[in-house]
Every structure is written in structure tokens, then in C-alpha cells.
Amino acid sequence: MTALAGRKVGDEVLFYAGKKFVARARIIGLFDNRPLAEAVWGTDENQKTWQHIMALDEVAEFEVPAEPVLRGLGVPVPLRSLTLVGAEERLRFLDMADPAAPARSKANPPSTGPGTRLGRNDLLQALAKLKTHIREQRPSRHKPITLLWAIGRLTAEQKRMVEWQTFREEVEPLLRDFGLADSRVTPEYPFWHLRSSGLWDVEGIEDSKGTPTPSRLAEAGASAGFSRDAANVLRRPLARAEAIGLICSTYLSEVDREALLGRVGLAGYASASGDFPDGEGEEGRAPRRSRTSSEPVRDPKLVERIKVMYGHACQVCGARVETQHSHYSEAAHIRGLGGPHYGPDRLSNLLCLCPNHHVEFDRLAIYIDEHWAVRRNSTGNVEYELKRHAEHVIEQEYLEYHRGLCGRG
Numbered sequence: 001m002t003a004l005a006g007r008k009v010g011d012e013v014l015f016y017a018g019k020k021f022v023a024r025a026r027i028i029g030l031f032d033n034r035p036l037a038e039a040v041w042g043t044d045e046n047q048k049t050w051q052h053i054m055a056l057d058e059v060a061e062f063e064v065p066a067e068p069v070l071r072g073l074g075v076p077v078p079l080r081s082l083t084l085v086g087a088e089e090r091l092r093f094l095d096m097a098d099p100a101a102p103a104r105s106k107a108n109p110p111s112t113g114p115g116t117r118l119g120r121n122d123l124l125q126a127l128a129k130l131k132t133h134i135r136e137q138r139p140s141r142h143k144p145i146t147l148l149w150a151i152g153r154l155t156a157e158q159k160r161m162v163e164w165q166t167f168r169e170e171v172e173p174l175l176r177d178f179g180l181a182d183s184r185v186t187p188e189y190p191f192w193h194l195r196s197s198g199l200w201d202v203e204g205i206e207d208s209k210g211t212p213t214p215s216r217l218a219e220a221g222a223s224a225g226f227s228r229d230a231a232n233v234l235r236r237p238l239a240r241a242e243a244i245g246l247i248c249s250t251y252l253s254e255v256d257r258e259a260l261l262g263r264v265g266l267a268g269y270a271s272a273s274g275d276f277p278d279g280e281g282e283e284g285r286a287p288r289r290s291r292t293s294s295e296p297v298r299d300p301k302l303v304e305r306i307k308v309m310y311g312h313a314c315q316v317c318g319a320r321v322e323t324q325h326s327h328y329s330e331a332a333h334i335r336g337l338g339g340p341h342y343g344p345d346r347l348s349n350l351l352c353l354c355p356n357h358h359v360e361f362d363r364l365a366i367y368i369d370e371h372w373a374v375r376r377n378s379t380g381n382v383e384y385e386l387k388r389h390a391e392h393v394i395e396q397e398y399l400e401y402h403r404g405l406c407g408r409g
Contacts, residue, residue: 013056016079021064029055118199118229120239124409126197127246133189141179143197144251145260146171146190150226151244152265154234155340161203161225164217167191178252178260188214191224199230237340242404244269245364249377249407266340272402273362274338299345303331306350306392314354315387316366316374321354330358334398341401348395367406368399377406 015023034051043049070077118126127147132139149171154160162170171187179185192211194200205212205220212222226234233239244266248257258270268274312327313320321328332351335343343349353361360366365377374384388394403409 013054016066019066019078021062021066021069023059023061025056025059027054028057031055118227118233120233120236120242123199123230123233123239124242124246126199127243128250130251131193131196132251138180139251140183140189141252141255142175142183142186142190143194144247145174145178146187146194147199147247148244148252148260148266149174149264151234151240154226154231155240156265159225160228160231161201161223163221163223164191164214167224168214174260174263177263178255186211188212188217191217191222194224199227201225201227237342238401238404241269241341241401242409245403245405245407245409247407268336268338268340269405271362272336272341272364272405273333274336274341298337302345302347302350306331306347306352309389309392310352310387313352313387314357315351316353316357316361316384318387319354328355329353330355332358332361334394335401336362343398343401348393349398351394361402364406367403367408369403369408370396370399375408377408 011027013025013027014021015025031053032051033053034049037049037051037053041050066079067077070079073083075083130143130147132141132143134140150162153162168187168191171190172185175183175185175187188211192202195202202222202224205217205222212220225231234243244261248255248261252260258267261267261270307329310329311320312329314329329352332353333343333345334349334351335341337343337345351361357366366374366383367377368374368386372386372388373382374386375382400409
């Protein structure tokens, strides 16, 4: 029961059997329901049952040897009871319990070559080392823009592989509108050459020394898209947020991020707060609210609690905005409530900020590093030390998610 007492929404759960971890999932709900538990599991000789119930999502089945992870965590082997692992320990052993990345030794380093299974770190390393054509000392934007478009398709649960004609119709306007001003618009280039990243597949056409012509791609009925392993990794919220943040900050820093992400179906990733159904409408249209849609409901008690805890002083700069009769501050969610972030409305996911630093935090201008330093995203320079109240426990996983959006994963 000690481990169960520390559970919270957003935690990961690993399933153990036969000295292996065989699946992982994420907690999306916690509740007590004795009648349901009795109906499902019955009761023991003392009339007890598993009434503390967890609702799980993002279930992924796999097999990873458990002993290296357990020994590293100092947990007795074999595992015989429920065990709660802190965030710092979990991060140290993330790759070892990654369903898409088997345990590796120094003699078996991460690889994105044929026959290997990608993990989250592999994917991010491949994106960071993307080979881009250099024109007048500036990297081409064709590959990064195409990758964002492909991530948008995965997020919308569309087909992983896309036929050349559809690819051309959708990607060509993006390259024209967001590529370098003096760059030729050649969608066939990223369609074919993204294979060098180790994250991209091209099917339906034999290998070629140069870039196949558009007519040849059409005649062959070629299709392209993320590899299965890369797509599986990108379907996980944290990896997807980190990938988008890395691509934008590394290759597209001079591009209108909001406009581009909006065009590829990733508008919510332009800020830490995300999108809401009642947000601003398209240009020239009034905002609309659907009576049948759902939207996050913020707990006003939590908002008031975080503000009172810090006396309305900003946790970044310490300033308090004075009003005629009191002070003003804002409660900022670290992992936003809006889609696609869907963070929890809880104290450990909240900060008390002044309006200026709330905007900068939401718009990814500042981030909080692993040592609680507040850094400017454009330079990485430390500007403040985050102020923390003794009763305010901030979950590192939410800060990690925000850093991923900033391209600092």
C-alpha cells in the first residue's frame, strides 16, 4: 500500500512477469470503487479486495529484461511487490525500460541503421544530426518542414506512408511558404533523401544514385513516411513534444513557428498552454464556442492556493503586481491543460507567475532546467533561480515536457 499511496495521474506503470518488463502504460485516472473491485476480482478470506483502481492508457506491450533495471534502482530481484520509483531514478534508467529500445552496452551504442529498434533518445539524436543541404551558409528547410508535416499526420492518426502525388500536393506549398526565400521548391528532395536520417522509409521504387524525378516517382507509385519504429516513438506525447521542439529550435528558428505548426496540424505545440475549443478563430472570424464540445475545467481552489502560497509573488522574478486594493498574479500550468498537451490540473503542475513571465513561459521564451535555474531559451543564459515554497512539490516530468517543447529536451 506504500507504493499505491504515492501514485498520481500521469505516472508510468511497468508490468512485470517472468523476470521481464512486458508492458508499460500511463495512469489517466485514480479512484476507489469497492463494488466494481468485488465484481472483477472478488474478495479474499478477510473480505478484502483491490478497491484502489487505476485507469490506464497508452498501453504498449514489449519485453525487456528486468534485472539490470531493478539492480540499478536497488530493488530486490526478483520483484515480489509493488514498487514506487522516483522521477530522478526513472530518468536514469529510461532507455533500459524503453519498449522501443533494448538495453545497450558501451560496445553496442545507439544506432539508427537497418535492423535496429529506435528508442526516444535515438530518435532525438537522429533529428539533431539531420543532414541538410547548405546554401550560402544557410541550411535548407526542406527536410525539417517535411518532418513536421509527417508528425502532424501521425498526430491526426493518418496513414504513416503517403503516396508521392499526395505528398507533393501537401508539402510543396509548405516549402514554398516557409522555405528559404531564394531556395528552389523541390519536394522530391526530402521525399527521397530523408532516408539518410534513419527515420524515413521510401517504398515502391528501386534505389537510385541521384534524386528521382517527380515523373519517375509518380510512375513508380512511390510512397514515403516515417519508419515504423520512428512512428511508434513519435506517438508518445513526450517524445513528440521533444521532437517538435528540437526541429523548430535547431532548423527553423527564423520561421514563424505558430504559422507553420498551424499549417501542419500541430498548432497546440506553438505554446505550452496548448489549444482550447473556444480559442481565437481564424483571421477575420469571430471566436466560437461549441455547446457540445468539452474543455478543461480549472479548479479555482488550486489557483487561489498557489497564489496565496507565494503571496502573489512571481516564482521567476519575485515581483508582485500591485492593484488598488490587493496584488495580482497568475497561475500557470507547466504542462498545459489544452490539447495536445492534456496536462493535469494539480498543484505540482502549477507555477505562480507575474503576467510577463507567464507569457514568456507559455510562449517558450524561458524554461526551467534540471537544477531549478530559469534560462532564456534563445541563449540558454541563466536569468533567475526559481523560487520554491517548502509545501510546493513541482513534478520534474512536467518541467521535462516543457523543456521538450522549448527544444531543450
